[in-house]
Amino acid sequence: MSEKKTILVVDENISNRKILYKIFSDDYEIIEVENEKQAVEILKEKYKYISLILIDIVLSVIDNYAFLKKSKSMPELAIIPVVVTAQKYCEYDEVNVLSMGAADFFANPYKPQIIKYRVANIINLRETAAFANIIENDMLTGLYTQEAFYKVAKDLLRENPNKQYDIVCMDIENFKLVNDMYGELEGDRLLCFVGECFEKFIQPTGGYASRICSDVFLGIIPCFGQSYEVDMVKTINDALAFYMANMKIVIKFGIYKPSGLPLTIRAMCDRAKLAVESIKFKYDVFYAFYNEEIGIHLYEEQQITAEMKYALEKKQFHVYFQPKYNLQNDRIAGAEALVRWIHPKKGLISPANFIPLFERNGFITDLDRYVWDNTCKKIREWRDKGYKTVPISVNVSRTDIYNPALPDILMQIVAKHGLIPKELHLEITETAYTENPKQIIQAVAHLKSLGFIIEMDDFGSGYSSLNMLSELPIDVLKLDMKFIQCNSQQSSCKNILSFIISLAKWLDLLVVAEGVETHEQVERLRNMDCNYVQGFYYAKPMPAEDFGSLLKNSEIDDEEDFENMHFNTGHVEASIPTGVKKMKTMLIVDDVEINRAVLVETFKELYNIVEADNGSVALNYINEHYNEIEIVLLDLIMPEIDGFQVLREMRKNENTRWIPVIITSQSGENSEAKSLLLGASDFIAKPYDTSVCIRRVENVVAYAMMKEQERHKN
Structure with a gap:
């Protein structure tokens, strides 16, 4: 016998057999038969050598189902996995064959790479000792493993046919951030704690809990x-x-609430997993039930996946361009390249429907290269026509960043079209930095060293924005539209926006505000000294031909304006507005009256001022009025209870732990370090400099507002 494993193909349609032969023949020996009778004869003779059976569902419905039953009832055949094929997808057929013991279900048009991996996995699973000897308990949490859970859940349903059970999938959102920020040991502790909570809820009901992978848990209740x-x-x-x-x-x-369809436990669990996937990153939505809409969405994704490569080959993906404008002179200073899928039958397919899917299945890498190449090609065409060109920003996905060949790929594309790296700005989302900071920072630093301009996209949508900003090798900060589209009367939004723009300048970064839609927003951003804007107020994304015409007929910003635009590192202009109605309270805690008097004089037009001359009085006031206090200025050296004790007590209380505290004391590294370690927001040294006090308070308050918004996003 050949060293190759053997697959038995049962299909009366010779064309179908040829297709399957072409897909699998490089890796497997193929035996072809036309019907169930021939298959049984082959199996009786060669069952020891056959690793998997592929059988067509339209062979004959009766024969097909009879064959499945027979294969599972005969001991020598029961261990051979059976995969059912069909000419088109039908959920009813899939449910039926899976419930009768089929290992999988493949619908035409086949996706060769996918079904080859599935077949290989099915064969490997059957042949490994782990398949026959299931390890029952997860080594970390002590809960059931996935396979053990399938077994006990199946037994529970079989033994209690008159009871109704639900399958529950529990997922920790953004668990990877826990590992990155606190370390894997803390991540493991969290998994154990969450698993224990899950089991404590389920076990008293007579159900079971399991951990199936990483941060995903399953239960039957x-x-x-x-x-x-x-x-x-x-x-x-x-x-x-x-x-x-x-x-x-x-x-x-x-x-997933079983609906009466004869599904396997695995299929039920898959539906519970789909339900939890449907609400990931949806604010304030904590549970969802599987329904047909989720199933339809999955089917639509399968259709997109089946067509994506063909669509790329046939150039159904088009690169659109949305211009960026210099706020100082309203000239075009650049553009962002955006991909659009124009389907010959379905028309325009929203990027929201395919970009996240492509990021998950890896096709985003091929699409990104297509966009990069076409963008550089267009820049070259416009330049050859005599147009004055501008830098174009292109998206670089998280998948691309992890590719060590990325710098070479980009340099080859740029050189191919006779361009230089600085003409192609690379947009990398903030969330990419939070996933694996060290590796991402190294990769981006290399790209920057080659001459590419690096932009952080969607700033404000991630979880460690301000903490990481100073470490990132970037040139341009693109503000998330959520910061820009605040109501103009909401001073907190304006303060946060002003703070971030000031912070960017302090770090010597240029700022692009995207999603600008009104004249009011433009004027507000201009007053805040934002550099560039992008949005529907100026122009929607447009085809390459239209953008070329815009370049030809518009004033173009000088390239030197971008290159020479630098900031005075270390200076942030104070912008706390005067004459604003005083709504919030500043608590000043210091046992020396003259120190309090200086701070009262500085902030009396901006806050309702409350003074406390010792820590004990201050704590009592804080605990009673925590929802009124916007900021606390706290001296360290005081009788009775000192500033360290006040700060420690505040951080232990859930109601007061979020109130920003600035320590006011004599300068000293030990005092500053200890204060910050205990959770202080900043440190102001005595004697006071009024401008420093105002700037520190403004920044701390704006930072606290931003962190509050991030907490609410969760």
């Missing part, structure tokens, strides 16, 4: 005619709220 979802969310989230005060953990749940 009986239904008693009443809802348990809200109680489950509250019970587990309440426990997590006290786990670690500075760690904001978000748990999501997906629930």
Whole structure:
């Protein structure tokens, strides 16, 4: 016999057999038969050598189902996995064949690479000792493993046919950030704690809990005619709220309620997983039930996946350009390249429908290269026509960043079209930096050293924005539109926006505000000294031909304006408005009256001032009026209770731990370090400099407002 494993193909249609032969023949020996009778004869003779059976569903419905039953009832055949094929996808057929023991279901048009991997995985699973000897308990949490859970859940359903059970999938959102920020040991501790909470909720009901991978858990829970979802969310989230005060953990749940269809446990669990996937990153939505819409969405994604390569080959993807304008002179200073899928039958397919999918399945790499190449090609064409060109920003996905060949790929594309790196700005999303900071920073630093201009896209949408900003090798900060589209009367939004622009200048970064839609927004940004804007107020994304015409007929910003635009590092202009109605309170805590008097004089037009001459009085006031206080200026050296004790008590209290505190004391590295370690927001040294005090308070308050918005996003 050949060293290759053998696949038995059962299909009466010779064309179908040829297709499957072409897909698998390089890796497997193929035996072809036309019907169930021939298949059984082959199996009787060669069952020891056959690793998998591929059988067509339209061979004959009766024969097909009979064959599945027979193969599972005969001991020598039961261990051979059976995969059913079909000429088109039908959920009913898939459910039926899976419920009868089929290992998988493939619908035409086949996706060769995908079904080859699936077949290989099925064969390997069957042949490994792990398949026959299931390890029951997860080594980290002690819960059931995935395969053990499938077994006990299946037994539970079989032994209780008259009871209704739900399958629950629990997922920790952005768990990778926990590992990155606190280390893998802390991540493991969190997994154990979450698993324990999950099991404590499920076990008293007579159900079971498991951890199936990383931060994903599965459970089976009986239904008693009443809802348990809200109680489950509250019970587990309440426990997590006290786990670690500075760690904001978000748990999501997906629930599948069996509908009577004869599904396998694995299929039920897959539907619960789909339900939880449907609410990932949706604010204030903590659980979802599987429904047909989710199934339809999955089917639509499968269709997109099936067509994506053909669409790229046939140039159905088009590169559009949205111009950026210099706010100082309203000239075109650049553009962003955006991809659009114009389908011959479906018309324009929204990027929201395919970009996230391509990021998950890896096709984003091919699409990005296509966009980079076409963008450089267009720049070259416009220049050859005599147009004055501008730098174009292109998106670089997280998948691209991890590719060590990325610098060579980009340099080859730029050189191919006779351009230089600085003409292609590289946009990298903030979330990419938070996932693997060290590796991303190294990769981006290399790109920057080659001459590419680096832009951070979607700033404000991530979780460690301000903490990481000073470490990142970037040139341009693109503000998330959420910061720009605040109501003009909301001073907190304006303060945050002003703070971020000031911070960017302090770090010697240029700022692009994207998503600008009104004249009011433009004027506000101009007053804040923002550099560039992009949005519908100026122009929508447009085809390459239209953007070429715009370049030809518009005033273009000088390239030197960008290259020479630098800032005075270390200076942030104070911009606390005067004459604003005083709504919030500043608490000044100092036992020396003259020190309090200086601060009162500085801030009396900006806040309702409350003074305290010792820590004990201050703590009492803070605990009673925490929802009125915007900021605390706290002296360190005081009788009775000193500033360190006040700060420590504030950070232990859930109601007061978020109030920003600036320490005011004599300068000294030990005092400053200890204060910051205990959670102080900043440090102001005595004697006071009025302008420093105002600038520090403005920055700390704006920072606190931004962190509050980030917490609410969770």
